[in-house]
Amino acid sequence: MHTDAKMRNSSKWSICGATTSAICLILLLLVCNVQAGDDANQLRLTSQNCALTEPVYGNKFDFAGLRSDLAHVLHGIYEDVFEFNVCGNLSHTCHGQSNVAACLKRNGKEFVLGRQEELVYDNGQMYFHYTNGETCENGTNKDQKFELIVKLSCDYTLDEKPMRVIAYSSDICVFYIEYETQLACLPIPPKLESNSCSVRFSDAGDTFDLMPLSDDNHIVPDRAGSNFIINICKPVLYGKNAMCPPGSSICRRLQNQNDIKQRYLNVGNVQTKPVFEDGKLLMRHESSTPCEHNASVNYTSVINFYCDKYVTNTHPSYMGLDSTGCTYQFNLFTPLACQNIKPCTAIVTGEEHLDLSPLSSLAPRKLTKGGKNYTLAVCAGAGAPCLTNGGACYEENGQSINLGDFNTHLRFNQSGAPYLLYENGAKCNGNRLWSTKIEFVCANNHTKDITADNAVHVIEDANCQLIIQYQTKYACQQQIDCRQKVYNEDSIEELFDLTPLINAKDNYEARVELPAEQLKELPKATKFFLNVCRPLVPKYQLGCAGGSSACMAKMSANGAPEEEHSLGFPMISLSVFNRTDAELLYPKGDPCPSDKSLKLTSSIHFKCNMRAGRGQPVLHEMDKCYYRFDWATSLICPPHECIFHEDSCEIEHDEAGKRFSFKNAPFTNNGQLEIDYNNSKLLVNICGPYRKAITDYSQDLVNLYFSHKLPGCGKDGMMNVQLRLICSNQTEPSTVITEGTQCSLLHVQRTPSICQFLGLDAVTADAVTTTKATPTTASTHSSATAILGIILSVTFCVTCVGLFAFSPARRNRVRRIFRRSSSAVRYSRVQSNEEANLLLEPNGEFTESDDDMLL
Numbered sequence: 038m039h040t041d042a043k044m045r046n047s048s049k050w051s052i053c054g055a056t057t058s059a060i061c062l063i064l065l066l067l068v069c070n071v072q073a074g075d076d077a078n079q080l081r082l083t084s085q086n087c088a089l090t091e092p093v094y095g096n097k098f099d100f101a102g103l104r105s106d107l108a109h110v111l112h113g114i115y116e117d118v119f120e121f122n123v124c125g126n127l128s129h130t131c132h133g134q135s136n137v138a139a140c141l142k143r144n145g146k147e148f149v150l151g152r153q154e155e156l157v158y159d160n161g162q163m164y165f166h167y168t169n170g171e172t173c174e175n176g177t178n179k180d181q182k183f184e185l186i187v188k189l190s191c192d193y194t195l196d197e198k199p200m201r202v203i204a205y206s207s208d209i210c211v212f213y214i215e216y217e218t219q220l221a222c223l224p225i226p227p228k229l230e231s232n233s234c235s236v237r238f239s240d241a242g243d244t245f246d247l248m249p250l251s252d253d254n255h256i257v258p259d260r261a262g263s264n265f266i267i268n269i270c271k272p273v274l275y276g277k278n279a280m281c282p283p284g285s286s287i288c289r290r291l292q293n294q295n296d297i298k299q300r301y302l303n304v305g306n307v308q309t310k311p312v313f314e315d316g317k318l319l320m321r322h323e324s325s326t327p328c329e330h331n332a333s334v335n336y337t338s339v340i341n342f343y344c345d346k347y348v349t350n351t352h353p354s355y356m357g358l359d360s361t362g363c364t365y366q367f368n369l370f371t372p373l374a375c376q377n378i379k380p381c382t383a384i385v386t387g388e389e390h391l392d393l394s395p396l397s398s399l400a401p402r403k404l405t406k407g408g409k410n411y412t413l414a415v416c417a418g419a420g421a422p423c424l425t426n427g428g429a430c431y432e433e434n435g436q437s438i439n440l441g442d443f444n445t446h447l448r449f450n451q452s453g454a455p456y457l458l459y460e461n462g463a464k465c466n467g468n469r470l471w472s473t474k475i476e477f478v479c480a481n482n483h484t485k486d487i488t489a490d491n492a493v494h495v496i497e498d499a500n501c502q503l504i505i506q507y508q509t510k511y512a513c514q515q516q517i518d519c520r521q522k523v524y525n526e527d528s529i530e531e532l533f534d535l536t537p538l539i540n541a542k543d544n545y546e547a548r549v550e551l552p553a554e555q556l557k558e559l560p561k562a563t564k565f566f567l568n569v570c571r572p573l574v575p576k577y578q579l580g581c582a583g584g585s586s587a588c589m590a591k592m593s594a595n596g597a598p599e600e601e602h603s604l605g606f607p608m609i610s611l612s613v614f615n616r617t618d619a620e621l622l623y624p625k626g627d628p629c630p631s632d633k634s635l636k637l638t639s640s641i642h643f644k645c646n647m648r649a650g651r652g653q654p655v656l657h658e659m660d661k662c663y664y665r666f667d668w669a670t671s672l673i674c675p676p677h678e679c680i681f682h683e684d685s686c687e688i689e690h691d692e693a694g695k696r697f698s699f700k701n702a703p704f705t706n707n708g709q710l711e712i713d714y715n716n717s718k719l720l721v722n723i724c725g726p727y728r729k730a731i732t733d734y735s736q737d738l739v740n741l742y743f744s745h746k747l748p749g750c751g752k753d754g755m756m757n758v759q760l761r762l763i764c765s766n767q768t769e770p771s772t773v774i775t776e777g778t779q780c781s782l783l784h785v786q787r788t789p790s791i792c793q794f795l796g797l798d799a800v801t802a803d804a805v806t807t808t809k810a811t812p813t814t815a816s817t818h819s820s821a822t823a824i825l826g827i828i829l830s831v832t833f834c835v836t837c838v839g840l841f842a843f844s845p846a847r848r849n850r851v852r853r854i855f856r857r858s859s860s861a862v863r864y865s866r867v868q869s870n871e872e873a874n875l876l877l878e879p880n881g882e883f884t885e886s887d888d889d890m891l892l
Contacts, residue, residue, distance in 0.1 A: 080297060084156040087124035091158060093280050093298055098163065100124060100156070100189065100220050108140075111214060113202045118142040119214065121150070121185060123165060132171065139167045139185045141212070150185040150212065162277035163221055164188040173210035184211045191274040192217035193225060194252070195474070195502055223275050223283040227468055229307055233460050234270035235446070238313045238376060245318055246446035247311055247342070247373055248458065253522070254279055255352045256531045257367065258676070260729050260742065263292045264527065265304070267353055267367070269320070269340070272307050278528045287322050287338045287365070292527065302326055304365055305338035317775075318342040318374050330362035338365040339779060344375035349536045350735035356759055357742065359779040360751025366781055368759060370736075380445035381416035383455065391447060391455055393477065393511050404505075406495040409433075413505060415457065415475065416445040428459040429473040429503060439463045440503050441473040454478070455512055465501035473503040477512035518610035519570035525616055525675070533613045534735060535621075535643065537672055538569040538651070544576060545569075547654040547666055555659045560600075562592040567641065567654050567666065570607055570621065582606075586623045587639040587664070603627045604639035604664055617645035617673060629662035639664040645674040647693045647734070650796035671734040671796055679730040679739070686724035688739070690732070690794065697739075697794040699723045704770065704786050710760075712772050712784065721745055721758065721782065737764040737797055750780035757781040764792040766799040 080092055088099040103123040111119045120127060121139035131140035132147040139150035151167025170183030192199065196217065203213040235246040250269035254276075257265040266273050266281055266288050273281035273288055280301055281288035287305030294300040305322025312319060322338040340353060348370050356366035372378060381394040397416035401423075404411040412419045413429035423430035428443025441459025448456055455477045462471030480492065496504040523533045547565040549556070565587070566573060572584045580601040581588035587604035605623025613619045619642075626637035641654055644667065652670035659665075680689040686699045686708045700708040708724040728743045741760040750756045756774075758781070765787035773783045789799035 080158070080160045082158050084158075087156060089156055089158050089163075091161075091280075093301075094223070094283060096223055096283065098158075098220065100165075100218075102220055103216070103218060109200065111200055111202050113205070113212075116143075119150075119185075119202060119212065121167065121187065121214070123154075123187070123216075139170070141183070148183060150183045160277055161275060161280040162188070175208040176210050181210055185214070186211065187214045187216050189221040190215060190217045191219070191222035191276055193219055193222055193271050193274075195219070195500065195504070221275065223272060225272060226284050226307065229271075229309055234310050235444075236311050236313050236318075238318075243376065244444065244446065245311060245313065245342075245374060246444065246448075247320075247371075248446075249373065249448040250351065250369075250371065252449070253532055254530065256525065256527075256529050257353050257355050258731075259289065259355055260678075260731070263290055264529075265289050265353075265355065265365070265367075266301075266529065267340075269369075270307070276530060277524070279530065285324070287324075287340075289365075290527075290529070302336075304336040311342065317773075328361075328363035334361075334363050336363055336365070338367065340367045340369055341773075341775075341783075342374040343368065343370045343773070343783075344372070345370035346372050346375050346378070348372065348736060350532075350534045352735075354733075354740060354759065356781055356783075357744070357757035359757075359781075360753055360755065361778055364779060366757060366779060368783055381447065383447035383449070391512070393447060393455070393509070395511060396507075396509060397445070402493050404493060404495050407498065409498065411440075411495060411503070413440075413473065413475070414443065415507070416443065418443055427462075428457075429462075429475075429505075438471070440471045469501045471501055471503070473505065475505045475507055478506060478508045479512045480508040480510050517570050517607045521611050521613040521619075523613045523616055531616075533611070533616065533619060533673065535569060535611060535619070535673070537735065538670070539571055540568055540574070541571075542574065544573050545654055547656050549656045551656060551659055559659065560591050563589060564592055564598070565589050565604075565654075565656055565664070565666075567639075569641070570611065572607060582627070585626065587626070587666075589664070602637060604637050616675060619643045619673065631661045635662045637662055637664070639666065641666045641668055643668045643670060643673055645669075645671070647671050647674050647677065647690070647732075648796050650798065674732075674734045676734075677732045679732065681728040681730050681741075683724065683726050683728070688730040688741070688794075693796065695794050695796075697791060702788070703790055704768065704788055710784060712774075712782075714774060719747070721784070723760065732795065734795070737792075737795060738762055739791055739794065745782070747780065747782075750776065751778055755780075759783050761785045762791045763787045764795055764797045764799060765789060 082089060082092070087101050087104075088097060090097045101124050104125050105122055106128065108120040108122050108127050108129075113119060119139070119141055120131070126136055126138050127140060131137040131149050134149060137149050137152055138154050141148040141150050149171040152169045153167070155166045155168070157164050157166055165187040167185035167187070168182070170185070172179070173181050173183045176182075199217045201215050203215060205212055233246075234248040234251065235244045237244050248270050251271040253268075254274050255267045255269075257267055259265060266279050268274060268286050270286075272284055272286055273279060275281070278290075280297075282301060282303040284306050285303040286307040287303075289302040289304050291300050291302065303324045303326050305324050308320050308322055312321065319342060320340045322340070324336045324338070326336045328334050328336050351369065351371045353367040353369040356368055358365060379392070379394065381397050382392045393415060397414070399415070401412050401414040401419045404413070409431045411429065411431045412423055414420070417428070418425065419427055419429055422432055422437045424437060424439050426442040427437070427439045429440040430437050431440065432438070439462045441462040443459055444457070446457070448458060457475040459473040459475075460470065462473070465471045476496075492508045494506045496506050498504075519535045519539060521533050522530045525531050544566045545568065547567055549559070549563075549565070551559065566577070566579065567587050568574065570586075572586055573579060573581065573588055577598055579588050579590060579598050581590070581603040584606055585603040586607045589602045589604055590598035591600040593599050603626040605626040607621075608624055609622050611619055611621055621641045621643075623639045623641075624636065626639070629635040629637050640663075642665065646652065646669035649669040649671050651672060652668055654666040654668045657665055657667045677690065677692065680691055681687075682689060687696050688699075689696050699705055702708075704710070705723060708722065710721040710723060712719045712721060722745065723741070723743075725743065728741060730739055730741045732739050739762045741762070743758050744755045745758050746754055747756045748754050761784065763785065766789055767787055768789070769787040771785045775781045792799045
């Protein structure tokens with residue numbers, strides 16, 4: 038097929054990819070909406086007044102504060118400009134029409150996206166639906182109108198850019214914007230408004246700061262069919278199927294509870310900061326919920342934090358209940374629990390450090406805006422006129438107003454950008470205190486106009502917070518977001534994370550497995566080099582343009598690369614299709630040899646495969662200007678519960694077809710662990726009944742949970758045991774025992790013997806994935822009857838998704854996105870075309886399946 042014909046066909050969605058395909062719509066609604074029960078239908082309501090009262094706790098959400106005097110303006114990926122307002126219309130006309138709420142400007146033309154807006158609440162998710170737009174020429178019927186959906190997401194942290202346009206193709210009629218705002222959250226308790234979530238561990242002022250863990254909810258299975266929803270340092274972020282009680286930081290979601298008001302159980306209120314006791318870092322969360330086993334006391338949850346400098350996918354694991362049956366215990370490994378992290382630095386990935394410490398030695402910056410004179414410094418005291426520990430301040434009537442005490446703890450917002458947060462400043466409004474947020478932006482070759490004099494700007498001074506933007510080359514690391522939120526099988530948001538595949542030391546070489554006719558077109562000795570979410574590492578004397586993430590090179594007889602061609606740059610963040618399927622798109626490479634009006638583009642399609650280990654990119658398709666790589670990897674696979682065979686003391690991975698014997702393991706003596714305890718040897722028998730073994734591919738490990746007898750341990754003489762087996766090329770054990778009513782044993786065993794079971798190579802696991810969890814500092818102390826119709830429906834759905842994911846039309850549509858290669862495009866953080874073109878019911882409202890896909 039000729040290129041022009043392909044381009045014409047690219048305007049049509051492939052099967053199951055079109056938002057208005059009637060056949061797929063009906064079938065997918067039947068398949069994907071089976072989870073919608075009576076209670077779910079009762080928790081859907083709409084409002085025309087910019088406010089609504091949610092039906093679980095009676096909290097009123099009022100979004101009038103989001104209204105703009107002019108308009109909210111966002112840029113899309115086609116040089117499109119979106120203008121919309123909330124709780125009101127635009128202050129100007131659109132396409133010569135007034136009373137317009139949302140407008141699209143494209144190629145010098147204006148299109149009305151919506152004249153009416155409706156606030157929708159659906160099981161915790163809230164969004165504005167803009168309807169009655171102009172007729173969309175690309176619609177599948179002549180009467181289809183433009184629409185806009187603005188999803189409201191809870192975010193307690195004020196970000197400079199709280200809105201982003203979700204990815205879309207050039208021929209769609211429905212657009213999506215995500216708006217993160219505190220107004221979509223349940224009220225935060227007043228005493229927590231200035232929560233620092235940090236604790237000192239030395240007389241020199243060294244501090245553990247856990248606030249970066251608060252950006253997302255963590256979903257933790259309870260191994261009994263339900264799960265916990267946890268947020269560290271902040272209340273659980275209210276959202277779709279995450280309707281936890283107000284003020285709760287840990288809640289248990291009872292999967293089989295039909296009464297929605299009884300489904301979410303508060304088992305831990307928010308705490309303002311962790312504690313450091315006897316060399317252990319922990320947070321103790323008391324709740325207001327009476328314990329089922331003892332109504333005279335309430336449930337409590339304890340999270341123990343352990344140092345792991347290399348772990349990239351940080352999340353808690355559930356240890357079990359204590360001996361009283363009223364305290365839930367969790368363990369969490371994170372670099373934030375380490376004592377020897379260099380000040381003003383952060384670990385971006387396992388091998389890549391973000392180091393802003395050079396900025397701490399610079400003289401304090403003097404800034405002026407709105408008649409105020411500000412003084413601030415990075416990771417250091419700002420000096421006069423600020424107070425001794427002040428990191429930022431301003432002068433008023435000869436008096437210095439402290440805008441927050443300095444610290445050296447780099448944090449990352451939900452879009453992955455680094456920032457410092459100075460807190461505990463002077464009183465501002467009631468019980469609120471001033472704070473300063475310094476957001477760091479990469480100043481690289483694309484920002485040559487940045488100088489020392491104009492690199493720092495005051496962005497906002499409102500709501501008791503000063504926001505500063507600091508552009509610096511030291512913030513140039515990972516260029517795009519490699520983590521995205523996605524709904525899991527329980528329709529709860531969790532993180533899809535590819536950061537462990539980012540390689541700062543080497544590049545990946547792709548295998549070539551092309552169809553015979555395409556292989557003939559490829560010059561012999563051609564190799565392909567890739568990296569993930571970042572530019573290629575400058576090795577092998579590759580001559581591709583600097584900053585490229587994919588490069589094609591013909592190798593000479595002596596192995597040197599020549600005739601290199603860039604296949605694209607890391608300009609668009611990770612696109613997540615579902616929990617086990619994602620894609621990276623690298624656009625705007627070198628000019629396409631067969632069509633100089635196009636740029637070479639490549640994509641990497643990641644797919645979960647529990648047998649694949651870390652996997653390797655494979656070139657599966659090459660079509661002149663476009664190169665498609667597939668990457669099967671276990672990294673993105675959900676946790677899998679293995680079968681524990683008590684008789685042989687083995688765990689069996691039924692899907693991967695692998696077994697691991699604890700009796701033959703090199704770190705045990707016939708299935709027993711020998712641990713030093715109270716000047717003696719404690720024998721812990723791994724073999725026995727009631728063992729639960731769960732893989733964690735994101736951290737290259739297997740967790741084994743069970744209980745073990747230990748005299749004096751609780752009232753029953755039993756302790757909870759977590760055996761954390763990490764794939765590593767080293768053999769290194771570490772044990773922590775907690776006594777008292779919360780008696781538990783955590784044994785971390787790094788060993789190459791578990792690697793094969795996980796489909797990993799020990800050297801690869803250590804060198805690339807960097808999940809070498811070694812507790813230090815704080816841790817050293819211590820069915821055949823299924824209905825045929827369902828089977829056919831599911832089969833159809835899977836087939837549709839497969840056809841859409843691999844269709845040439847979809848590929849060509851991506852190519853067309855970047856056809857105008859000479860134009861300067863401003864990119865927002867984007868997700869997937871799938872989520873930007875969700876199936877809509879005929880009335881234009883979300884279905885349950887839509888909500889499960891929308892981030």
